[in-house]
Amino acid sequence: MMLSIRQLIRSPLPSPIPTLACIRFNTTGPEQAPKKTKFGPLHDDDRIFTNLYGRHDWRLKGAQSRGDWYKTKEILLKGVDWILGEIKSSGLRGRGGAGFPTGLKWSFMNKPSDGRPKYLVVNADEGEPGTCKDREIMRHDPHKLVEGCLVAGRSMGARAAYIYIRGEFYNEASNLQVAVQEAYSAGLIGHNACGSGYDFDVFVVRGAGAYICGEETALIESIEGKQGKPRLKPPFPADVGVFGCPTTVANVETVAVAPTICRRGGSWFAGFGRERNSGTKLFNISGHVNNPCTVEEEMSIPLKELIERHAGGVTGGWDNLLAVIPGGSSTPLIPRSVCETVLMDFDALVQAQTGLGTAAIIVMDKSTDIVRAIARLIEFYKHESCGQCTPCREGDFKKKKKKKTLNNCF
Structure with missing residues (x-):
């Protein structure tokens, strides 16, 4: 029996299987390699995040000793098309939940300039109950994210990145801010980042604890100093985002893996x-x-x-x-x-x-007690609802009433 807590946002389904009449059999070509059927465990040499538990120095020197900021200048000089090509060939999909192909999403920003600057916004407002992966990156591996902002920003021609971090993440925000300052001092970001001729700034913005600001347009509103309420779409952020400029909103993990993919190759990740x-x-x-x-x-x-x-x-x-x-x-x-x-x-x-x-x-x-467990989650969503859309505003209230009925049945 399946018990749905909230409506599932489904990932795109695979393309339909072609009919037999459309299939061409190649009897002369080389045999294809068998499909992989065993997955995991991951070897330590293949791990991207090597300091999740804070056992090593998270400052710049420690990060560089683990491979961060290695040949970043070469990556930037290879240009937009090369970076996007590696991200696309890697098959990377968004790690924030929706699973949209990352290379395709970032490529939406590469339109002819209309004079407005472009921005990257990193969604570090990790408020989903049970989730704490981005927190570990920012606390113990912050330079992975800062370098990722630079590489991702280069791929979309962005002028700056805004990292919007959950208000409760005080220590994480402090470490991240230190990492940003270290990168500025070392010439890795800012004017002529890494000596590449590319100017790129990184700003850390702290939220105030609202779960709804995890939604990309509510997050943008909050960065602009407004109340964190979702916008109507369209227009989408890629057209009208932060400060009315083209913007891509990406998850912390998605951005943080980009430099390693570029260094080791999209085919390695794939x-x-x-x-x-x-x-x-x-x-x-x-x-x-x-x-x-x-x-x-x-x-x-x-x-x-x-x-x-x-x-x-x-x-x-x-x-x-x-x-x-x-x-x-x-x-x-x-x-x-x-x-x-x-x-x-x-x-x-x-x-x-x-x-x-x-x-x-x-x-x-x-x-x-599965009923009580789900009721606790319903209470969370009811409390955090911004009240703008009827299904959430009214639905959570009705689910709470239904929960009381279920409690009386057991």
């Missing part, structure tokens, strides 16, 4: 995971597990292996598992029968009638 679901991914595992953690793994790794290998398994053993929320509280939960075989990627979870979302895995064992 070698992980399945087709349309490639790369490495940060997963949060919390709830009823023996070792809650944030870990980088190969996309498409089985959910069961992910929990047992990195989180020490379900408390009381796998048979004690009741259900899992696989992608943050906005995604429908799945029962143990589905968890046995499901892969952790966009398409597999859509087929399982849920979604990858932010890849924040919330594990519930059989001691969980």
Whole structure:
């Protein structure tokens, strides 16, 4: 049985399978390599985020010793088309939840200039219950994000990046601001960034704790000093974004992996995971597990292996598992029968009638009162609703009333 917490935002489905009449058989060409069927575990040499647990120095010297800012000037000088080509060939899809192809999204900014500057906005307003992957990047690997802003900004011809960080993330904002200042002092950003002739600024903007500011247009409104309320679309941010200028809004993890993809090649990144679901991914595992953690793994790794290998398994053993929320509280939960075989990627979870979302895995064992658990999430969304759209404003209120009815039934 599937219990939906909120309406699932589905990723694009694969293209329809061609009919037999349209298939051409090549009897003379070389045999194609067999499709990959085993995913994970990820080797340490292939990890992009090497300081998730803060065991190493997060300042500039420490970051450079781990490979950050290496040959960044060469990447910038290769130009917009080359950077976009690597991102597209990598198969990278947005890591914030929607899963839109990143290279395609960034290419929307490469239109003839109308005189307005272009901006990159990084959505670091990580307020989804159960999600804390971006927090670890900003706290322990902030230079990955700053360098990522520079590379991503170059790919879209942006003049500056605004990193909008959740108001409660005080330590993360402090570390990020220090990293930005270090990058300025070293000539890595600002005027003539990395000696490339490209001018690029990075600004850190702190939010005030509103969940709705995770929505891209509400976030833009907040950066402009207005109340964080979503805008009507169209116009879309790529046409009219922050300060009325063309803007791309991207997730922290999406931006942070861009330099490594450019250094190691899009084909390297595309070698992980399945087709349309490639790369490495940060997963949060919390709830009823023996070792809650944030870990980088190969996309498409089985959910069961992910929990047992990195989180020490379900408390009381796998048979004690009741259900899992696989992608943050906005995604429908799945029962143990589905968890046995499901892969952790966009398409597999859509087929399982849920979604990858932010890849924040919330594990519930059989001691969980599932009605109370969902009621708690309903209360969160009711409290955080901006009240502008009817389904959210009225729907959460009605769900809360329905919850009371369910409580009386048990």
